[in-house]
Amino acid sequence: MSSSVIDLVATEARFGAHNYEPIGAVLSRGEGVWVWDIEGNRYLDCLSAYSAVSQGHCHPKILAAMVEQAQRLTLTSRAFHNDQLALFYEEIAALTGSHKVLPMNSGAEAVESAIKSVRKWGYEVKGVPDGQAEIIVCANNFHGRTLGIVGFSTDPETRTHFGPFAPGFKIIPFGDAAALEDAITPNTVAFLVEPIQGEAGVIIPPAGYFTEVRQLCTANNVMLVLDEIQTGLGRTGKLLAEQHEGIEADVTLLGKALSGGFYPVSAVLSNNEVLGTLRPGQHGSTFGGNPLACAVARAAIRVLVEEGMIxxxxxxxxxxxxxxxxxxxxxxxxxxxxxxxxxxxxxxxxxxARRYCEALQGKGILAKDTHEHTIRIAPPLVITSDQVDWALERLATTLTQDLS
Structure with missing residues (x-):
């Protein structure tokens, strides 16, 4: 590494909290599937910022929308209307078939908002006794890192020394419909689950699992909340991962690619029944639904569809x-x-797996390890066949080495 790379990494380590362990490249530029470090080395991005740059780095049409809106109006707060929010609502609802939209900023905020909303629905509509609402989640889940969320994680690294945690969550195995059926009680208000467990290592449930889940939730008046923050907006080859089994969630959570990587934007998409319980003053966000965010998100979903990225x-x-x-x-x-x-x-x-990710960096590929022994590969959705083949050649060379 050059002295400038060493200096930047050392400065980051000196002043920053050590809550990340990045791969060594210091990136300074990105375009499409490629990123460059400060020394001019080019890499194929096989993480896409955990799917946040699904449309590719610095997509020109999203950039143009951001610049245009930033020159007009960036933030009003929700104390006033703005001319972008209604259009964002209309377009995201038309695309996904949703009835109500709650705009937030990060994916974790969307998850927290959904938890609050389904609990409120449980008390005011389903008739669950106050303070007794239960939400079922899955082992090895990853829904974010807020205090509320890590309280129902099964990963010791995310939980240790952060308690005490809020009650009201039951944990069951992922991909086991019988376990869900056994866990449901009259006080169950929701089942919160990822269609594919990303952070756990891209764990795909058995075929037919979500068909059974949908039937169980409907039969027991339980809201099915699908966290599509990573899987949604084309990542799995469908607009939403739920479409692989032809089901519809009651609540869908989007984030990451919703802004194409330009700005933190997330959304809770739901039916009128759940989000209809919220009243003025009961939930909100200073930046949620701001005009800059809405203009960027509108452009992000437009290019996703118009350019055939899904x-x-x-x-x-x-x-x-x-x-x-x-x-x-x-x-x-x-x-x-x-x-x-x-x-x-x-x-x-x-x-x-980190050893292999570091070796891949030397061959011009940036990938990320997870859960010790798994390499995640998730390039931008604009990748071409030639680029896939280029990546496969280097992955084959690396994975046939013994780096133990």
Whole structure:
């Protein structure tokens, strides 16, 4: 590393909280699927900021919308109307078939907002006794890092020394419909679940699981809340991951790609029944639904659809998955994926996945390890066939090495 890289990394370590362990590249520019570090080295981004830059880095049409809006009006707070919010509501509702929209900023805020909303619905509509609402979640979930959310995580790293935690959550195995049925009581107001568990290592549930989940929630008057913050907006080759089984959630959470990586934007999408319980003063956000955020989000979803990124994710994801499965390496335990949400799980004896991510950096690919032995691969949805093949060549070379 050059002295400038070392200096920047050292300065970050000196002044910043040590709550991240980044791969060594110091990035300074991005375009499409590519990013460059301060030394001019080019990398294929196979993380997409955890799907936040699904439309590619610095998409020119989203950038133009952001610049245009920033020159006109950036923030009003929700104390006043603005000329972008209604249009954002209309367009996101038309795209997803939602009836009500609650705009927030981060994905974690969307999750917290959904928890508050389904509890309120449970007390005021379903008739659950005050203070007794239960929400069912899955083991190995990842819904964010707020205090409320980490309280129902099963990952010791996210929980240790952050308690005490709020009650009201039941944890069941992911992909087990019978466990959900057993956990439901008259006080259950919602089942909060990821369609694919991303942080856990791209864990895909058994076929038919969400069909059964939908039936159980409907039969027991339980709101199905799907956290599509990573899986939504084309990542899995469908607009929403729920479409792979032809179901509809009662509450859908979007974030990350909702702004194409330009600005923190998230949204709770729901039916009138759940979000209709909120009254003025009961929930809000200074920045949620601001005109800059809405203009950026409108452009982000427009290019996603108009430029065929969802369909491209399905095509290139199938090509990438097939190519990964063709790699003959003793290091590989399993390859998983749907669309451009992919993972390579290594045998424990192959060593930490981070070692392989660091080796990939040397070959011009930026990927991220998770849960010790899994490499996540999630490039922007604008990736081409040639770029997929280029990545596969370097992944094959790296994964056939013994880095243990």
């Amino acid at each position: 369909e491209n994710a399905a095509r290139q994801g199938a090509r990438f998955l097939e190519g990964l499965k063709d790699i003959r390496a003793n290091t590989i335990r399993e390859v998983r994926g749907r669309g451009l949400m992919l993972a390579v799980e290594l045998h424990p004896e192959a060593g930490r």
